[in-house]
Amino acid sequence: MTVEPILVMQGIRKSFPGVAALKNVQLRLFPGEVHALMGQNGAGKSTLIKVLTGVETPDGGEIRLKGELIQPTCVGEAQAIGISTVYQEINLCPNLSVAENIFIGRFPIRGPAIDWKTIERESQTALAALNIHIDVTLPLASFPVAIQQMVAIARALSTAAQVLILDEPTSSLDEDEVERLFQALRQLKQKGMAILFVTHFLDQTYAISDRITVLRNGEFVGEYAASALSRLDLINTMVGREIDEASYAAETAAQTGSVAADPYVSACGLGSTGTMRPIDLDIYQGQVLGLGGLLGSGRTETARMLFGIDHTDSGTIRVGGEAVKLNSPRKAVQHGIAFCPEDRKTEGIIAELSIRENIILALQARRGIFRYLPKRLQRTIADEYIQQLGIRTPDAEKPIGQLSGGNQQKALLARWLATDPKMLILDEPTRGIDIAAKLEIMELVKAQCRKGLAILFISSEMSEVLRVSDRIAVLRDRQKIGEIAGKDADEQSVFRMIAGAES
Amino acid sequence: MNLSRHINARTLPLIVTSLLFVALFGFGSIAYTGFFSAQVFINLLIDNAFICVVAIGMTFVIISGGIDLSVGSIVALTTMVTAALVEHHHWSIWAVIPLVLLMGAGFGLLMGVLIHAFQLQPFIVTLGGMFLARGLCYVISIDSISITDESYTQIAQYRLMLGEETFISISALIALAVLAFAIYLAQYTRFGRTVYAIGGNERSALLMGLPIGRTKILVYTLSGLCSALGGVLITFYMLSGYGLHALGLELDAIAAAVIGGTLLTGGVGYVAGSLVGVLILGVIQSLIAFDGTLSSWWTRIAVGVLLCLFCLMQRLFERGSQSFSFLFSYWKKPAEPSNNTDQEASKACLTQVTTRTAA
Numbered sequence: 001m002t003v004e005p006i007l008v009m010q011g012i013r014k015s016f017p018g019v020a021a022l023k024n025v026q027l028r029l030f031p032g033e034v035h036a037l038m039g040q041n042g043a044g045k046s047t048l049i050k051v052l053t054g055v056e057t058p059d060g061g062e063i064r065l066k067g068e069l070i071q072p073t074c075v076g077e078a079q080a081i082g083i084s085t086v087y088q089e090i091n092l093c094p095n096l097s098v099a100e101n102i103f104i105g106r107f108p109i110r111g112p113a114i115d116w117k118t119i120e121r122e123s124q125t126a127l128a129a130l131n132i133h134i135d136v137t138l139p140l141a142s143f144p145v146a147i148q149q150m151v152a153i154a155r156a157l158s159t160a161a162q163v164l165i166l167d168e169p170t171s172s173l174d175e176d177e178v179e180r181l182f183q184a185l186r187q188l189k190q191k192g193m194a195i196l197f198v199t200h201f202l203d204q205t206y207a208i209s210d211r212i213t214v215l216r217n218g219e220f221v222g223e224y225a226a227s228a229l230s231r232l233d234l235i236n237t238m239v240g241r242e243i244d245e246a247s248y249a250a251e252t253a254a255q256t257g258s259v260a261a262d263p264y265v266s267a268c269g270l271g272s273t274g275t276m277r278p279i280d281l282d283i284y285q286g287q288v289l290g291l292g293g294l295l296g297s298g299r300t301e302t303a304r305m306l307f308g309i310d311h312t313d314s315g316t317i318r319v320g321g322e323a324v325k326l327n328s329p330r331k332a333v334q335h336g337i338a339f340c341p342e343d344r345k346t347e348g349i350i351a352e353l354s355i356r357e358n359i360i361l362a363l364q365a366r367r368g369i370f371r372y373l374p375k376r377l378q379r380t381i382a383d384e385y386i387q388q389l390g391i392r393t394p395d396a397e398k399p400i401g402q403l404s405g406g407n408q409q410k411a412l413l414a415r416w417l418a419t420d421p422k423m424l425i426l427d428e429p430t431r432g433i434d435i436a437a438k439l440e441i442m443e444l445v446k447a448q449c450r451k452g453l454a455i456l457f458i459s460s461e462m463s464e465v466l467r468v469s470d471r472i473a474v475l476r477d478r479q480k481i482g483e484i485a486g487k488d489a490d491e492q493s494v495f496r497m498i499a500g501a502e503s
Numbered sequence: 504m505n506l507s508r509h510i511n512a513r514t515l516p517l518i519v520t521s522l523l524f525v526a527l528f529g530f531g532s533i534a535y536t537g538f539f540s541a542q543v544f545i546n547l548l549i550d551n552a553f554i555c556v557v558a559i560g561m562t563f564v565i566i567s568g569g570i571d572l573s574v575g576s577i578v579a580l581t582t583m584v585t586a587a588l589v590e591h592h593h594w595s596i597w598a599v600i601p602l603v604l605l606m607g608a609g610f611g612l613l614m615g616v617l618i619h620a621f622q623l624q625p626f627i628v629t630l631g632g633m634f635l636a637r638g639l640c641y642v643i644s645i646d647s648i649s650i651t652d653e654s655y656t657q658i659a660q661y662r663l664m665l666g667e668e669t670f671i672s673i674s675a676l677i678a679l680a681v682l683a684f685a686i687y688l689a690q691y692t693r694f695g696r697t698v699y700a701i702g703g704n705e706r707s708a709l710l711m712g713l714p715i716g717r718t719k720i721l722v723y724t725l726s727g728l729c730s731a732l733g734g735v736l737i738t739f740y741m742l743s744g745y746g747l748h749a750l751g752l753e754l755d756a757i758a759a760a761v762i763g764g765t766l767l768t769g770g771v772g773y774v775a776g777s778l779v780g781v782l783i784l785g786v787i788q789s790l791i792a793f794d795g796t797l798s799s800w801w802t803r804i805a806v807g808v809l810l811c812l813f814c815l816m817q818r819l820f821e822r823g824s825q826s827f828s829f830l831f832s833y834w835k836k837p838a839e840p841s842n843n844t845d846q847e848a849s850k851a852c853l854t855q856v857t858t859r860t861a862a
Contacts, residue, residue, distance in 0.1 A: 055710070076712030091710040093703030095770035096696070104700055105712045113691035155711075 004067070006031045006194045007052075007083075007163050012061035014047055016402065021047040022058070025220045027213055029163060029194040034185060036205045036226070037198045039215035040238055040406075040434035045198050046088075048215070049167055053085045054078040065163070076105065084161035086152045088168040094141035094148075099123035101140050102155045126154045130184050146177050153181065157188065164188065165196045170204060182208050200434060202231055214238055235435060262321060264423055264454040265337070267306065269315035276301045277479040278314055283423060288445065288455045290469025290486070292462060292494050298478035299458045300342060303425045306456070307339040308332040320422075333366055336422030340412050340429055342458070344405070348412050351401030355393060355411050356382035358400045363418045385414035389444055406437025413444060423454040430459055442468050462491050474498060515820050516764030516813065517776045524779055527786045535793040541669045547785040552674035553578065553736040554755055554784070558763075558777040559685045560729025561756040566689075567722045568702040568769030569625035573614065573632030574730040575752035577607050579745070580636040581734025586648035586744025589655060596655050604731045610636065611727020615720035625723075633753070640746030647745035650738060659739040674736045681732065685774045698722055702769030758806055759784055762813050783809070 007029040014022040022044045029035055039045050050056040052063065054072030063070050065081060072078035078085075092101045099116075102123045108115045123136040130150050140148055149169060156164055170178045185195055185208060199205055205212065205226070212229060214221040214237045221237050229237075263282035271278035276298050283289050291299045304310040306317070308326035316323055319335045326332045329339070341347035349358055359382045364373055373381075382396040389410045393403060400411055409429055416424055426445065430438040445468055449455050459465050465472060469486045474497050482497050532539030548555070557574050564571040581603045588594040588602070610632065617628050650656070662670035689695040697718045700708040709715050737748055757767075763780030765772025787805045791797045 074712070075710055076714070079712045085710075087710060091704075091707040093700045093707050093711075093770065095703035096699055100696065104696055107693055107696065109693075113687070114693070114696070116691075 003030055003032075005029055006066055008064045009048070009052065010062055010064075012048065012051055012063075013059045014051055014056060015059055021218050022051070023218045025061075025215060025218070027196075027220075028223065029196060030211075031162070031192045031194050032189055033210040034189055034195045034197055034208050036209035036212045037196055037215065038205065038212055038234065038238055039221075040404075040436050043215040043238070043434075044218040045215060046167065047218075049085065049165055049196075049198065052078070053083060053165065079105070079159060079161075082159075082162040083165065084156035084159045084163070085165040086149075086156045086167065086169050090145065090148045090152055092140055092148060092152055092155070095139060097137050098127075098134065098140055098143070098151055099136035101151055102126060102136075102158055106159070122158070123154070126158045127151070129157070129187075130154055131180055146173050149173060150177070150181070153184070157184070161193070163194045163196065165198075167198045168200065169197075170199060170201065178204065202234065205234075206231070238435070263318075264320060265306065266318040267315060268318070270305055270312055270317060271314045272301075272305060272310055272312045273314075275310065275478065276305060279475075279480045281306075281473060281480070283454045283456055285422065285454045286449060286452050287470045288449050288457050288468050288486075290465035290472040291456065291458045291475060292465050292472045293475035293498065297475040297498075299460075299475055300427055301478065302475070303339065303427050303456060303458060306332070307337060307425060309339075333362075333419070336420075337425065338362070338416035338419055338421035338423070339425040340416060340427060342428035342431065344408060344412065344431070349400050349408050352399055354397045355386065355391065355400050355403070356396040358411055359385055359396075359414045359418055362415045366419055381418055382414075385411075385418065389414055390440065404433075404437075406433040406440065409433060409437070409441060410444070413441070417448065421453065423456070424448070425456045425458075427458045428460065429457075430461065430464055438464065462494060466491065466494070514764075514773075516817055517773055517779070519816065520763055520776060520779045520783065520813075524783050524786060527783065527790065531786065531790050531793060535790075538789070538793055541665075543789065545665075545669060545671050545675065547782050547789065548675040548678065549672045550740075550788075551781050551785045552672070552678040553733040553740065553749075554752065554759065555678040555778055555781045556681050556729050556736060557733035557752060558756040558759040558781055559681055559774055560726035560733075561753070562760045562763070562765055562772060562774050562777045563685070563689070563698055563722050564625075564726045565757070565760050565765050565767060566702045566769060566772050567698045567719060568705065569618070569719070569722065570629065570757070570767075571611075571614075571723060571726045572626065572629040572753050573610070573636055574726060574733070574756055575749045575754075576633045576636035576640075577610055577727060577730035578734040578737060578749040578752055579640050579747070580610075581607055581731045582738050582741070582744035582748050583640045583643045583648070583746060584744070585735065585738050586650050587643050589650055589652045590648055593652075596652065596658070600735055603735060604728060607731020607734065608724050608728040611730070612720060612724040614727070615723030618723065619716045619719045629723075637746065643744075643746075645746065647743050647747075649743040651742075655738075656742060659742055672739075674739050677732070677736060681729070682774065682778055689774050694718060694721065699770060702771070704770075755784065758810055762809055764813075764817070766817060 005028040007027070009025070009027040012022050012025045013020070025044060025048055027037070027048065037045050037048070047056065051058045052072075054074050054077050057073060065083070070081060072081065072083070093104070096104065099120045103119045108118050110118070120136055127134065127136065127150070130153065132147065132150055134143065134147065140151060143151075153166070153169060170181065173181065189195060197205075197209060209226045211223060212226050212234065213223045214234070216238060264285045265281070265283045267279065267281045269278040269280065279302060281289070281302070291302060293299055301310065305312050306326070308328045308331050311327070317326055318324070319337075324331070324335060326335070326337075332339070345351075350361070356378055360373060360378045363381070367373065379396060385391070386393065386396055391403070391407050391410045391414070393407065400408055403411065413429070429441055429445070433441070442464060445455060445457060457465065457468050466486065466489055471486055472484050472489055472494065473480055474482045474484065474494055476498050484493065484497070528544070537543075557578060561571055561574060584603050584606065585599055588599045589596060614628050614632050617623055618625050658673055661673050663672070663676070664670050689698070697708065697713045700711070700713055701715060701718060705715065734749075738744060741748065759780030760772065760777045761767060761780070762783055763773065763776025763778070765776060784802070784806060788799070788802050791799060791801050
């Protein structure tokens with residue numbers, strides 16, 4: 001092909017205090033292609049997109065659209081020259097109607113007033129192109145997230161853009177919806193639009209992209225034709241070191257250190273009317289117990305009962321052989337149980353505080369405010385965990401919000417490890433972080449386990465549960481339906497168990 | 504038009520407020536002789552014209568997600584400046600009124616710039632504006648200045664006859680004109696819709712390429728302008744300027760907006776609702792006046808109870824609408840998930856990774 005690229009970014013540099021987010025990054029987009037931008041968390045994908053859409057101003061480099069030098073300084077400007085963006089988190093106004101969300105910022109005006117009729121009609125058409133048929137006059141908030149995401153896409157499409165940027169648009173869509181989106185993208189591609197697609201899902205990358213640009217640590221690694229780059233090669237280029245794909249997919253858990261004879265925590269018939277049917281669980285020190293099951297099967301609920309967040313009305317819990325009543329998280333902490341909740345952003349990190357403060361939080365809370373940890377000690381503890389867990393940061397005083405997702409997760413892990421727990425509950429510790437960081441987290445989990453910690457591991461990615469766990473308790477419909485030893489299990493056997501319990 | 508389609512969590516508070524007004528007015532008509540007349544109704548407008556205008560400005564601010572505590576003080580300052588210029592300096596009212604309107608708008612503009620440019624909390628900035636403007640009143644005079652200027656009193660006392668016995672004042676007409684313009688501004692202009700968008704989610708509005716800064720500054724300018732106009736209307740009503748005029752008016756304006764269905768968190772509300780809110784405050788006052796045995800402070804008690812009830816009601820409606828939303832069928836053909844076989848089960852497990860909901 002001798003087609004000229006529509007968009008060329010060259011030598012883009014951008015630094016934030018303490019970090020060089022982009023170092024000499026380049027990107028080419030051709031009309032009529034879907035171009036995947038890949039990289040781990042912290043590789044600089046989001047920053048690159050922010051530079052392109054005018055949210056951030058680059059420190060150096062040039063952006064050319066159709067050969068002309070551009071320098072968008074605000075989002076409106078980027079939109080006006082034909083660069084539309086759909087962001088990862090839905091950036092629409094929930095209080096406005098669907099139609100309004102699609103057209104706001106460029107309302108058609110008839111006479112002195114906004115032409116609502118045209119807006120409603122054209123919104124309907126725009127959504128119909130994505131095969132969505134809804135009442136566009138209703139507020140956006142009255143629709144589920146997937147629909148909202150499609151509305152955001154419809155908005156981007158209706159701006160008659162030449163360049164469409166999709167920043168992880170599929171993270172809230174189900175398979176069917178993703179396919180619908182892809183159909184729409186293929187149509188747009190045929191019309192000659194250049195589409196930049198950012199995602200963490202390898203399957204989706206290969207399903208839709210023509211070419212792939214890989215970033216690593218803020219640097220440009222390469223640009224490849226999707227058909228010429230195997231999955232394994234892609235992962236290797238992203239991670240920058242060799243990873244055996246097979247080992248990632250389903251390495252059965254190697255037996256770990258010595259397992260205590262008696263369970264540390266033993267739940268018997270633990271249940272809560274309406275949320276969870278009675279469940280028996282034994283969690284041993286030196287062992288990882290995985291909770292397997294589909295979404296809504298009761299994984300998080302189980303964890304919350306064990307940590308005393310949710311009220312239980314049947315069954316008993318024994319900790320270290322003694323019957324206890326865990327009716328508040330405080331009690332659970334006193335018994336050496338620690339809990340990493342699943343929503344890292346809202347229930348985990350405190351973004352404005354430094355890494356040190358975030359790590360020290362749980363330990364200080366356990367000691368009470370009158371036994372203040374001297375700052376020097378705090379720093380020693382923080383530095384120790386930063387080193388031990390490999391948290392990538394210039395120093396411990398950096399606000400944690402500036403770290404990438406994987407490093408934030410490690411800091412959270414450090415927070416609980418610092419309290420020296422006997423048992424650790426990890427709810428979705430690998431959500432929203434890239435493959436290499438996932439592997440690292442899983443390794444850390446296993447390493448802690450070898451040191452004699454009892455771990456309850458929850459993940460919606462079955463391959464991870466299989467990889468980490470010594471034993472897997474399989475849940476379905478808020479009920480435990482069985483237990484498998486990790487080394488005997490593969491995805492198929494777990495799924496068979498879940499499917500079999502249906503009848 | 505399908506009426507039921509327009510009844511949702513957003514419009515319901517407004518509908519309930521309107522019904523409440525009708526109920527209160529109806530109660531008065533039955534309980535007190537002479538209550539049921541067009542004049543009593545119009546008097547509500549005449550007596551509360553200034554609150555109405557101020558509440559309209561406040562509604563814009565609240566919809567944008569902010570708050571303006573300075574309105575009462577700007578009203579007082581306007582009355583002082585007007586009275587001083589007209590009485591002590593014998594300016595023509597045609598010069599004074601544009602000047603004070605400009606002053607109010609300028610005051611609002613200044614606060615808007617502070618709020619936007621330095622990312623300050625509207626609460627604090629306008630609290631500062633409130634003290635500043637109230638203080639400036641006493642620089643002019645610590646006493647009340649009555650206005651005796653002839654052209655001024657003529658306008659103030661002019662009555663436009665509507666039929667045999669009913670009349671309406673200039674102030675009420677101005678308030679209605681402001682209301683009509685505000686509805687146009689809120690519903691049919693880019694500025695108005697941007698205000699709603701900012702109140703809904705400021706960051707989203709920014710990422711959608713909307714002019715956030717300009718709009719926010721303009722919202723406070725508009726509120727300042729409305730306050731100044733409210734001040735002019737008070738001078739028509741009271742024929743005086745005084746530093747103690749409109750004490751606590753900002754809270755009445757907020758109350759009127761909230762009773763009229765505007766959410767304090769921003770993004771939701773109707774300008775027309777604030778008029779109904781003002782009318783409800785007025786009708787409670789009238790009821791108490793007609794009764795004759797109750798102290799006028801009962802108005803406050805009634806307003807307090809109403810405010811709490813309305814906030815509660817809005818929250819309940821919101822909860823209600825959330826559970827309704829699941830009933831909407833939005834896809835053309837709903838896909839039935841089934842995971843009977845291994846293959847489908849593994850598929851389901853893959854998709855759940857992409858699903859947002861927590862387990």
